[in-house]
Amino acid sequence: MLDDRKLAVLRAIITDYVRSREPVGSRAIVDRYHLDVSPATVRNDMAVLEEEGYIMQPHTSAGRIPTDKGYRFFVDRLVTVQPLTNAERKAITVFLSGAVDIDDIVTRTVRLLAQVTSQVAIMQYPILGAAVVRRVDIVPLHDSRGLLIVVNSLGKVAQRPVNLGAASEETLALLRDRLNEAVTGLGPASAAARLADLPTNLPPELRGLGAAIAAGVLEILASDQPTRVVVAGINNLGQFSDEFETSLRPVLDTLEEQVVLLKLLGEASTDVMVRIGQENEHANLSTASVVASAYGVDDTWAGLGVVGPTRMDYPRAMASVRAVARYVSRVLAEG
Amino acid sequence: MLDDRKLAVLRAIITDYVRSREPVGSRAIVDRYHLDVSPATVRNDMAVLEEEGYIMQPHTSAGRIPTDKGYRFFVDRLVTVQPLTNAERKAITVFLSGAVDIDDIVTRTVRLLAQVTSQVAIMQYPILGAAVVRRVDIVPLHDSRGLLIVVNSLGKVAQRPVNLGAASEETLALLRDRLNEAVTGLGPASAAARLADLPTNLPPELRGLGAAIAAGVLEILASDQPTRVVVAGINNLGQFSDEFETSLRPVLDTLEEQVVLLKLLGEASTDVMVRIGQENEHANLSTASVVASAYGVDDTWAGLGVVGPTRMDYPRAMASVRAVARYVSRVLAEG
DNA sequence: ACTAGCACTCGGAGTCGACGAGTGCTAGGA
DNA sequence: TCCTAGCACTCGTCGACTCCGAGTGCTAGT
Numbered sequence: 001m002l003d004d005r006k007l008a009v010l011r012a013i014i015t016d017y018v019r020s021r022e023p024v025g026s027r028a029i030v031d032r033y034h035l036d037v038s039p040a041t042v043r044n045d046m047a048v049l050e051e052e053g054y055i056m057q058p059h060t061s062a063g064r065i066p067t068d069k070g071y072r073f074f075v076d077r078l079v080t081v082q083p084l085t086n087a088e089r090k091a092i093t094v095f096l097s098g099a100v101d102i103d104d105i106v107t108r109t110v111r112l113l114a115q116v117t118s119q120v121a122i123m124q125y126p127i128l129g130a131a132v133v134r135r136v137d138i139v140p141l142h143d144s145r146g147l148l149i150v151v152n153s154l155g156k157v158a159q160r161p162v163n164l165g166a167a168s169e170e171t172l173a174l175l176r177d178r179l180n181e182a183v184t185g186l187g188p189a190s191a192a193a194r195l196a197d198l199p200t201n202l203p204p205e206l207r208g209l210g211a212a213i214a215a216g217v218l219e220i221l222a223s224d225q226p227t228r229v230v231v232a233g234i235n236n237l238g239q240f241s242d243e244f245e246t247s248l249r250p251v252l253d254t255l256e257e258q259v260v261l262l263k264l265l266g267e268a269s270t271d272v273m274v275r276i277g278q279e280n281e282h283a284n285l286s287t288a289s290v291v292a293s294a295y296g297v298d299d300t301w302a303g304l305g306v307v308g309p310t311r312m313d314y315p316r317a318m319a320s321v322r323a324v325a326r327y328v329s330r331v332l333a334e335g
Numbered sequence: 336m337l338d339d340r341k342l343a344v345l346r347a348i349i350t351d352y353v354r355s356r357e358p359v360g361s362r363a364i365v366d367r368y369h370l371d372v373s374p375a376t377v378r379n380d381m382a383v384l385e386e387e388g389y390i391m392q393p394h395t396s397a398g399r400i401p402t403d404k405g406y407r408f409f410v411d412r413l414v415t416v417q418p419l420t421n422a423e424r425k426a427i428t429v430f431l432s433g434a435v436d437i438d439d440i441v442t443r444t445v446r447l448l449a450q451v452t453s454q455v456a457i458m459q460y461p462i463l464g465a466a467v468v469r470r471v472d473i474v475p476l477h478d479s480r481g482l483l484i485v486v487n488s489l490g491k492v493a494q495r496p497v498n499l500g501a502a503s504e505e506t507l508a509l510l511r512d513r514l515n516e517a518v519t520g521l522g523p524a525s526a527a528a529r530l531a532d533l534p535t536n537l538p539p540e541l542r543g544l545g546a547a548i549a550a551g552v553l554e555i556l557a558s559d560q561p562t563r564v565v566v567a568g569i570n571n572l573g574q575f576s577d578e579f580e581t582s583l584r585p586v587l588d589t590l591e592e593q594v595v596l597l598k599l600l601g602e603a604s605t606d607v608m609v610r611i612g613q614e615n616e617h618a619n620l621s622t623a624s625v626v627a628s629a630y631g632v633d634d635t636w637a638g639l640g641v642v643g644p645t646r647m648d649y650p651r652a653m654a655s656v657r658a659v660a661r662y663v664s665r666v667l668a669e670g
Numbered sequence: 671a672c673t674a675g676c677a678c679t680c681g682g683a684g685t686c687g688a689c690g691a692g693t694g695c696t697a698g699g700a
Numbered sequence: 701t702c703c704t705a706g707c708a709c710t711c712g713t714c715g716a717c718t719c720c721g722a723g724t725g726c727t728a729g730t
Contacts, residue, residue, distance in 0.1 A: 025692055038704050043693065061692050061711045101482075101494050135474045139486045147490050151474045155482050157494050159436050234569055235591045238584030249573030256570045360723055373673050378724070396680045396723050 002052070006045045007078060008035065010054055013046075014066045014074050018311050023063030068277040071289070071310060075274050081319045088116065092324060096331050102126065102156050106230055109304065109328045114233025117320045119308040120255065124265045125227035126332060127300045131156065133191050136179045136217060138172050140164055146172075148216045154297075154332070158223070162216045167209055175210060178202065179217070188221045227302065229261040240309050250284035255307070265303025268292035272318045277310045291317045295325040297333045304328070337387070341380045342413065343370065345389055348381075349401045349409050353646050358398030403612035406624070406645060410609050416654045423451065427659060431666050437461065437491050441565055444639065444663045449568025452655045454643040455590065459600045460562035461667060462635045466491065468526050471514045471552060473507050475499055481507075483551045489632075489667070493558070497551045502544055510545060513537065514552070523556045562637065564596040575644050585619035590642070600638025603627035607653045612645045626652045628660040632668045639663070 002010075012033045016024045026039040026046060035042065046064055049055045054070035057063070066074070084092075095112050099105040106125060113121035131152035139147045146164040151157050164172070182198055183191040195218055199210040234255065237248055254260055260282050267273060275290040289312050292305025305321050337345075347368045351359045361374040361381060370377065381399055384390045389405035392398070401409070419427075430447050434440040441460060448456035466487035474482045481499040486492050499507070517533055518526040530553055534545040569590065572583055589595055595617050602608060610625040624647050627640025640656050 023692090027692080039692090040694095040704055040706090041702085044703090047694080057693085059692095059710090059712060061690095061709085063692065100496060134476060134482075135472065137470065137472055137484075137486075139470045141469060141488050141490055145490075147469075147486060147492070149472075149484065149486065149492060151472075151482060151484065153476050155476055155494070155496065157482070157484060157492055159490070159492050161435060161490065233591070235584070235587035238587050249570070252570035252573050256568070358723090362723080374723095375673055375675095375725095376671085379672090382725080392724085394679090394681060394723095396678085396721090398723065 002048075005035065005037070006049060008033065009042055009045045010049055010066075010070060010074065011078050013049075013055055013064055014070065014078075017065050018313055021311060023058055023065050025063035028063070066311075068279065068310060071276045071314070072279070075276070075314050075318075079315050079318065081272075081315055081322070084319055084323050088320075089323070092116075092327050096327055099331070102154065105328065105331060107232075109324060110230045110232040113304065113306060113320065113324045114236060116324070117306045117308075117317050118233075118236050118239070119306040119312070119317065120231065120233045120236055121304075121306050122255070122261050122265065123230050123232075123304040124262065124302040125230070126154070126156075126296060127227060127302045132185055132187050133183045133221075134185075136176070136183060138162070138164070138176050138179070138213065140167075140169070140172065148213065148220065150217060150220045158220045160216050160220050160223075162213060165209060171206065171209070175202075175206065175213060178210075179213070183217070192218055192221055227262070229258050229265065231255055231261075236308075251288055251307070254282060254284040264290055265292055265305065268294045268301075268303035268305060270294050270301065272322050273305075274314065274318065289314075291321050293321045293325040295329045295332075297329060337383075340370065340372070341384060343368065344377055344380045345384055345401075345405060345409065346413050348384075348390055348399055349405065349413075352400050353648055356646060358393055358400050360398035363398070403614065403645060406611045406649070407614070410611070410649050410653075414650050414653065416607075416650055416657070419654055419658050423655075424658070427451075427662050431662055434666070437489070440663065440666060442567075444659060445565045445567040448639065448641060448655065448659045449571060451659070452641045452643075452652050453568075453571050453574070454641040454647070454652065455566065455568045455571055456639075456641050457590070457596050457600065458565050458567075458639040459597065459637040460565070461489070461491075461631060462562060462637045467520055467522050468518045468556075469520075471511070471518060473497070473499070473511050473514070473548065475502075475504070475507065483548065483555065485552060485555045493555045495551050495555050497548060500544060506541065506544070510537075510541065510548060513545075514548070518552070527553055527556055562597070564593050564600065566590055566596075571643075586623055586642070589617060589619040599625055600627055600640065603629045603636075603638035603640060605629050605636065607657050608640075609649065609653065624649075626656050628656045630660040630664045630667075632664060 009029060012029045013024045016028065016032065026042040029035065029042050030037065030039055046055065050057070050064065053067060054073055055064040056067050058065060092112060096105065096108055099108050106123060110121045110123040113123070131154045133150060134153050135151045137149040139149060141147060144164050144166065146162050148160045148162045149157060178198065178201070182194045186194065195214040198214045199207045202210045237251065240248065270293070272291060272293045277289060278286050280286060280288065280290060287310060288307055289310045290305055290307050291312070291314070292303050294301040295304055296302055304325055306317055308317070344364060347364045348359045351363065351367065361377040364370065364377050365372065365374055381390065385392070385399065388402060389408055390399040391402050393400060427447060431440065431443055434443050441458060445456045445458040448458070466489045468485060469488050470486045472484040474484060476482060479498050479500050481497050483495045483497045484492060513533065513536070517529045521529065530549040533549045534542045537545045572586065575583065606628065608627045612624060613621050615621060615623065615625060622645060623642055624645045625640055625642050626649070627638050629636040630639055631637055639660055641652055643652070
């Protein structure tokens with residue numbers, strides 16, 4: 001149905017249109033890609049491609065532009081993801097290796113991705129479900145206020161305020177030791193189970209406080225799930241100010257909505273996922289494409305990717321997203 | 336020089352222009368503000384105002400629009416900052432009071448500000464210089480990797496990776512105790528001084544590790560200064576897509592540059608600071624205005640504010656920024 | 671000091687036609 | 701059967717032109 005030349009024509013149309021944002025005509029194709037046929041032949045091929053829904057004419061007497069379906073076909077069948085250049089790999093590793101903690105890793109990664117793709121980058125905080133608790137701490141601040149701190153094996157530090165009443169430093173030290181004995185080295189689920197028993201093993205006068213603290217730690221363990229999404233490179237949308245024709249308003253709106261972004265990234269696969277235009281569930285993104293991948297360690301994955309106009313350099317975006325996902329996974333595993 | 340009526344005319348021009356984004360003519364003013372004079376009289380006044388540089392004509396036969404100088408005069412002399420409505424106050428307190436930690440306070444505040452002003456909101460992380468160290472912790476993760484954690488009296492938790500070599504848990508417990516004895520209750524400066532002595536008070540075989548750890552804690556204390564800036568409400572720029580006529584690209588670019596934003600906010604005063612158009616040092620912001628205020632507790636202040644087109648509802652923005660700064664200061668002081 | 675009247679300016683919207691890129695179709699050739 | 705040359709046709713873009721009206725500045729009069 002689609003012979004090699006037709007595929008070449010489709011590829012040429014997409015490539016040129018991505019570069020120039022202008023409809024591509026038959027003559028331009030034979031010129032720039034020296035196919036050894038005449039424009040008329042290409043026109044016939046284009047008629048077929050249009051019939052099949054891969055390309056369309058914005059106006060009767062204009063060249064063709066790719067449809068969502070065309071991009072999809074291109075991504076599925078015509079793309080060979082080229083690996084990044086050595087310089088790019090180098091830049092990535094250098095940039096990521098300087099990070100001092102998890103927050104920093106995330107910030108750097110998302111900025112890096114925005115920069116190498118010249119698109120808006122989004123990244124979900126790592127999901128740390130598989131991590132085990134390394135330490136629990138109770139820190140008095142002032143009056144009866146205090147802070148519960150939980151550190152896990154991946155270096156993630158979570159905290160929550162707690163009311164300590166009039167407990168003495170000795171009392172807190174005791175509680176702290178008991179807590180650490182109970183949960184250190186356990187995953188969230190088993191730690192939660194142990195916490196339930198904690199108050200019963202305490203002297204009666206400490207049970208109230210112990211229960212409050214156990215509840216606080218439980219909250220921390222539970223609240224680990226709804227991770228945040230970080231965005232970078234919104235300035236890159238500037239270059240497309242006329243791209244998202246109905247102004248880029250809806251896209252900006254969407255980028256502010258954590259929930260939508262989380263959902264987007266939740267669909268990321270271990271390789272590379274591409275959602276093109278209308279394929280996105282969210283109406284605001286019907287003129288946008290998302291390229292995302294999963295990253296993480298062990299069996300817990302979170303998403304990361306870029307958002308841009310459907311007219312996007314998919315091979316490049318896919319390569320960059322995949323590379324960054326791999327490198328950040330490695331950094332997480334090591335650090 | 337400028338009698339009452341001329342001031343009224345200036346105020347009318349600014350008010351109408353902010354609403355409609357269209358040049359304001361003499362007839363429109365007498366109609367909408369029932370001054371009891373004829374359009375011709377207003378025209379004479381406008382001629383004077385233009386001579387003085389407060390307003391200008393975009394085209395020979397168009398109405399007038401305010402200049403930066405006109406806005407400046409308006410802000411300095413004509414604005415009476417109305418307090419917020421009760422509903423607004425209520426919304427602010429409710430929204431902020433649900434925060435669980437400092438990160439959360441910042442995130443909520445900046446979103447809130449973006450929402451009530453319908454502009455882009457920016458907020459510097461609180462400067463915690465006056466806080467005292469509450470606890471230092473050393474947490475082994477795996478292999479020789481570990482994490483240093485410093486908690487201060489405001490509940491801010493800072494962390495940094497550290498290489499622990501082959502130290503046993505007992506060794507770490509000893510170091511931990513010594514560290515806490517040394518610096519708990521001290522401000523950053525005096526804590527830093529004590530840290531220098533720490534290794535000399537240790538058994539010889541621990542001095543190396545002790546020095547490494549002391550250095551890490553010092554880093555944490557020192558790195559507290561270059562605080563981050565958080566941005567929210569970029570989607571609100573959508574409504575001004577034709578406002579920043581040369582596209583909003585430069586503004587978006589600037590919003591991604593932490594350094595510039597920090598500098599902007601560094602100038603915030605305890606009441607409200609307004610920078611209009613060209614008054615901004617950064618060239619990218621020459622068509623934008625910044626309304627900022629300082630917030631904080633004790634004697635340490637950080638900045639928070641909004642960025643928008645020079646055509647901005649200054650009275651409203653000023654009132655909102657001031658109110659939010661005050662409420663968040665209160666929340667910080669309490670929590 | 672204000673106002674009525676008037677000539678003038680100039681941007682915006684609408685019309686028109688030339689231009690050209692690109693098409694689809696048909697007839698002829700490998 | 702597939703490709704090509706040629707050609708008539710479509711239609712969007714661009715510049716030139718006109719018209720309209722909002723808004724002005726000025727002058728003379730109250």
